[in-house]
């Protein structure tokens with residue numbers, strides 16, 4: 086097989102195509118330069134402008150921006166009053182931050198398995214995992230496809246739980262015709278460069294609840310307030326109070342200006358992601374053994390990731406070999422994600438292999454293809470060519 090292997094898997098393009106990348110324009114750069122030339126590079130008006138823009142776009146009343154999405158999730162856990170003794174149900178098929186934020190607050194993540202078709206958290210398994218100590222659910226819109234948020238909300242409302250939606254993948258997505266960000270008690274978006282819109286690093290929580298909004302705002306700024314209405318006493322114009330233990334999780338105005346400028350092109354970004362997905366769906370559906378992404382009719386994905394699965398019993402290569410072959414061909418494939426509780430740190434906490442069998446099976450044969458709006462059609466066809474080569478080489482006769 087080895088000579089064959091070498092000959093088959095030559096680069097299909099001269100440079101490595103990454104799996105995700107930002108798309109910045111001169112306008113974006115100019116927006117940041119304007120802030121640099123102004124009076125405030127942090128704690129200025131660009132923050133509120135950005136918060137307003139995101140809140141209006143998703144149809145939420147309030148937004149609080151943070152240094153990054155992870156800090157935003159930490160703040161949401163604080164605002165939801167999650168603490169020692171509480172359990173929070175989340176998915177294992179996510180980035181570490183979705184459950185680390187529970188640990189930051191001294192509470193316990195509980196993992197519910199995924200739906201085998203959508204790969205999102207299974208509402209039925211959420212129900213099974215609820216105990217008297219459950220305080221919240223953190224649902225993740227994996228790859229940009231919204232979770233079944235109406236079903237999950239009816240569960241959380243019945244059991245008096247807080248629903249935090251980790252929508253790091255799903256800015257611009259809709260469920261039943263309503264934007265993600267308008268459904269859950271609190272929703273988090275990330276502005277890391279691989280996400281839909283970037284601010285360098287950045288994150289935000291949107292909510293319709295004024296109490297959460299106030300708690301989030303204080304948490305971002307050391308637990309401090311200067312708002313005369315919130316003060317316990319008021320010793321004068323200089324006076325501020327620290328009322329809880331917060332952090333410095335403030336976004337800068339430079340980041341907010343970049344984020345605002347990028348928001349202007351969000352719809353265009355989502356549209357281009359959809360176009361790329363259409364090409365993938367069309368080209369790769371000619372490879373019948375591959376499992377392409379399944380979409381619920383009610384969900385309108387914003388397509389952060391395009392994941393294909395290789396039923397390995399039908400192929401002569403392992404997942405590692407398929408992955409390495411695609412990388413050798415200069416296609417920057419990736420794997421999203423290693424189930425969180427399989428990480429050494431979580432294993433030390435006592436989580437065991439076998440906890441969520443569907444997520445573990447998914448992890449064995451998934452591969453993420455490059456997907457970002459700046460990709461050209463040629464880039465997309467390069468990916469399809471490489472996948473087709475590996476498929477035809479590896480398919481058992």
Ligand SMILES: *Cc1c(COP(=O)(O)O)cnc(C)c1O
Pocket residue numbers: 153154155156179180182183225251253254275276277286287288
């Ligand atoms: C990116 C991401 C985060 C964390 O966001 P950062 O801004 O990188 O801190 C959290 N959850 C998911 C699912 C993500 O993809």
